[in-house]
Amino acid sequence: MRIRRYRCDHCGHRWREDTTTAAPERSKLSRGGIRWALKALVIDHLSIARVAAGPGVAWHTANDAVLAEGKRLLIDDPSRFDGVKVIGVDEHVWRHTRRGDKYITVIIDLTPARDRTGPARLLDMVEGRSKAVFKAWLEARPEQWKTGIEVVAMDGFAGFKTAASEALPGAVAVMDPFHVVRLAGDGLDDCRRRIQQELHKRQGREDDPLYKTRRTLHTGINLLTEHQCERLGALFAHEKHAAVEATWEVYQTMVAAYRHRDRAAGEALMSSVITSLTSGVPDLLSELGKLGRTLNHRAADVLAFFDRLGTSNGPTEAICESGSG
Structure with a gap:
């Protein structure tokens, strides 16, 4: 920032503008500029390079100022x-x-x-x-x-x-439900890819039924269009796709448990899924076996969501994702 300097024509006394309220000592950015830079980074998702270009300072100058202001407002606030x-x-x-x-x-x-x-x-x-x-x-x-x-x-x-x-x-x-459902969704994708490899000895292509339905498989049953229902029906009619169908049914049941209006009924539905996957899962359904072991190990934490309805880690995910922009 620029500082005005003054000199008295009568006595020759020199002084400079008092900037203590406008900027920290020896700072290249004013307090208003630092606050603008912090908002530009957090709210507008600008990069440090773009933030530095605004006031015309070096990248490290802008980065150090933003970190210091964030620490002052957040970390140093008891x-x-x-x-x-x-x-x-x-x-x-x-x-x-x-x-x-x-x-x-x-x-x-x-x-x-x-x-x-x-x-x-x-x-x-x-x-x-x-x-x-x-x-x-x-x-x-x-x-x-x-x-x-x-x-x-x-x-x-x-x-x-x-x-x-x-x-x-x-x-x-x-x-958190987000992570529980994602575990089931990852298992569904792994099963689909495994069956794809076993049947065709290659990755999925545009015209392969399993590849064409990869997104439809993750759509909730109550959100499926008539065309999507027909596509899934044709997919599951093939007996060699039975493992994908079984994994899909478990995934949909878990989603339905979280969406159930009656939390007691939702908890009972989720509990039944965990119980069914704990033992007796055929070796051919390896993805469900892996999911069952994870759910069984964390069963109390999974079911606790229904007793503590409204406690979700979704906001945490949102803040993390916004910080990566």
Whole structure:
């Protein structure tokens, strides 16, 4: 920033403009410029290069200023932990280079989202993705704050689960529906690709029935068009596609459980799926066997969602995704 300098024509005294309220000492950006840069990065999703081009400063100057302002507003604000009862935790790929840890652990306050009093809030971001990283962050919080946490929403990463159970023994772990359904969806895709390879000895092509229905298989039953229903009917009429049909039925049942208006009925439906996949799954349905082992291991966390309705890690995913723009 430019600073005006003055000189008295009568006495020769020199002084310069007082900028202490406009900019930090020795700063190249004013406080207003720094706030603009932070909003441009977070809200408008501009890159640091674009942000730096606005005030005409170097990339490192803009980056350092944005990080310092974000730390001042977020990390250095002790009141951000007030009233937190529900937290969400997720990992995010922060760095796409070989140098340094590419993951960060993101912790979100989901209390406003659950109570429908406002949007979820970012609490902190910690470099790394492990049980030790999350547990260290939790243990650094005051004891009174930790005892007030009721629910921890998370994905299927066992490290987060273990850290939460050790540092927050009074909190309920909830495995988020997004990740549970994604596990089933990944199993469905793996099954479809396996059958494709077994039948045709190659990856799917545009005219292959299994490849043509790859998106339709993930569409909820109540959202299927008449044409899509006919396409699925033709696909499942082929006996060699039986494994895909069985995996698809499990996927659709799990989606229906989460969409059920009666949460008790939804919980019962999900519980029946977990029970059916726990034992007796044929070897030919290897993807369902793998899904069953995961669901059985985390059954309490999966079913806890129905008792803690409204506790979802969706806002955490949204904040992580917006940060990658």
